[in-house]
Amino acid sequence: MSRTPDFDRDEIIGKAMEVFWNKGYENTSMRDLMDATGLLKGSLYNTFGSKEKLFMLCLEKYSVYSRGLFYKKGDPKEYLVKFFKRLVDEGVKKDFTKGCLIMNSCLEFMGKNALGEKASDMFAATELNLANVAKAIAEENSSLEVDKVKTNLISAAFSIREISKFRKDRKFLKQIANNALRDFDLMI
Amino acid sequence: MSRTPDFDRDEIIGKAMEVFWNKGYENTSMRDLMDATGLLKGSLYNTFGSKEKLFMLCLEKYSVYSRGLFYKKGDPKEYLVKFFKRLVDEGVKKDFTKGCLIMNSCLEFMGKNALGEKASDMFAATELNLANVAKAIAEENSSLEVDKVKTNLISAAFSIREISKFRKDRKFLKQIANNALRDFDLMI
DNA sequence: CCCTTTCTTGACCTATCGGTCAAATAGCAC
DNA sequence: GTGCTATTTGACCGATAGGTCAAGAAAGGG
Structure with missing residues (x-):
């Protein structure tokens, strides 16, 4: 043809x-x-x-790739620890300065065009993933305020991804993660 | 002449x-x-x-302007609460999308040129300011691990400044601040 | 093998970028 | 007022941006 x-x-x-x-x-x-x-x-x-x-x-x-990393089943605490370990391990790599495409796009486009809307949706999906993990842990530990700890998790993930672009300091990045993880009695 | x-x-x-x-x-x-x-x-x-x-x-x-906001004397707890209240109040404003010039410059230049070095120095100065506040509070409350809580403070400040560029959600931003402030038994 | 259709190629378009410079202009000392 | 000097002006520079398009090349059906 x-x-x-x-x-x-x-x-x-x-x-x-x-x-x-x-x-x-x-x-x-x-x-x-x-x-x-x-x-x-x-x-x-x-x-x-x-x-x-x-x-x-x-x-x-990227959205498809990102969803592939979401929590589905298994030990939610183990997921969380692996999640933050990965952020820190990638973050300290000298040539890793790209961060997360979703967060980058939120910062670059939000309020400007359709790309910003798409990025915002993807950020919300990432947030929901962490909320689901928190919820799964809360089923075993009912005293958790899911919405609060979800915010701490996404904020820590954001900080690590962004700050690690210019600060290759494992102790520093680990501390950010641990500050969010302490609600779950976890550490990395 | x-x-x-x-x-x-x-x-x-x-x-x-x-x-x-x-x-x-x-x-x-x-x-x-x-x-x-x-x-x-x-x-x-x-x-x-x-x-x-x-x-x-x-x-x-900007560095001069920024240093003008540093902690010098007075109640360090009060300083901290005002510090984060200001970040949140500015962050939720619809037309406030510029964040912090120091953090913006770290993200834009780090590892590229002299502007990145200058921005990095300014970031370190901001960090030191928060460490000094933490130290002043620790004088009254010796159980504080100054280095740890300093990291939580700068990370929260960074998150609020950056996330507020695209997420005008007071509850969300306040929660980030409170997660860092809880080490000092403070809230906003 | 040929014809149709699509893909490929790269020259070309306008707009804008950071930066330069010669000429015009205007303060100040005298 | 005159002359020196620094500032102001805006046309101009080469490079590059995203985007277009006519012509050439190639794959598949017949």
Whole structure:
């Protein structure tokens, strides 16, 4: 019938996502996207329409990736400890300065456009995940105020992700995590 | 002897600081600075040399402003409560999306150039201020681990400043503050 | 093998970026 | 008022931004 694309669409979105995640939307140029994907400008526009539409697809891909890390079943306390250990371990890596694409996008777009709305929804989903973990723990320990501790958890996660962009201090980042975890008698 | 400038240098830096604070360094154009200061491009370059040098002067001005809010004497607990009340009250304002210039600059520049180093120093000074408050409270309540609670305070301040850019939720922001304040048996 | 359709290529577009500079202007000392 | 000097002005610079598009290339159905 006609010529078929020379690339895998989803693979391109993944590569673009990495660039956007590392550099942010505004600071990523079409040149950067061309270099990262191996596609020329015309192909990118022919396939995705615009930089903004491509970014939206990247956000959606990140959303899927992110949901894959959500709590589903098993020991909720163990989940929580692993969750924060991962944040700290990634955070202290010298070349890890990209943080979390959801939080980055909330900061970059909120109140500006549809990307901000999408990012906000994803932030809310992350929050709900932590609320679900807190709820699961509360079933064994009824004295927990789920809404309060959920806020402490998301705030700590946010702090670690953002501060670790510029402060590679394991003790410092661990302390932030432990401050939220103490409600559950947990530590990392 | 010769012609004198038509403007007050410090006033111009103040106006430029507001723009940088609101929009960030990269997202601020010379056009923005010209509009905000009322000076033409040539005058800005003639006076400050470059956009980067002007930003450095803005950082220094912010540093002075910031140090003016540090704890010096008086009731340290009262200081802490006022400190966080201010963060929350400013944070919930609909048009307050600029956060803190120090934190913004740490996130924008760290590891890139001299602006990042300057911002890092200013962040450390803010941290020291909170450590001093914690120390003053610890003199009355010796069971406090100053370094730990200092980390909780700076982390909470960071979270409130950043999250409030995109989440105008007083209950949420207050909870973040209270999570750090509970070490001192304080609440807002 | 050919024709249709789609994808690919890269030159080109306008707008804007930070920055420069020669000419015009205006303070101040005398 | 005159002359020196610094400031002001805005046109101009090359680089780069996101985006467009006509022409060339290639895949698939017949």
